[in-house]
Amino acid sequence: MVDNGHERRLQADLSHPTRLSIMATLRAANGHSLAFQTLRRLADVSESNLSKVVSKLEALGYISVVKAREDGRRYTTISMTTFGIESFDSHVSALIASIA
Secondary structure (H helix, E strand, O other): OEEOOEEOOOOHHHOOHHHHHHHHHHHHOOOOOEEHHHHHHHHOOOHHHHHHHHHHHHHOOOEEEEEEEEOOEEEEEEEEOHHHHHHHHHHHHHHHHHHO
16 A cells, blocks of 8 residues: 555554554654653653653654753653654554555
């Protein structure tokens, strides 16, 4: 199947409900980074669960994680990579096609 020149395929790594939720939340940010705590609140997951999912998605290349310090405080921001955006969009297109 081809959709606007991109193959529509289900991504097994994105089929897990929490991973899909995290990716959908990041995709809704339209290319902007989200703070770890903001992502946790929006995706409605625990800190430990989010930490595990973020580590997995980062290892798979779907997201980028930046840890920094500002005014003595540590913070973490998370954003989707180009690969993550393309994979997520392909996954969603394949899901829609499978129920259409």
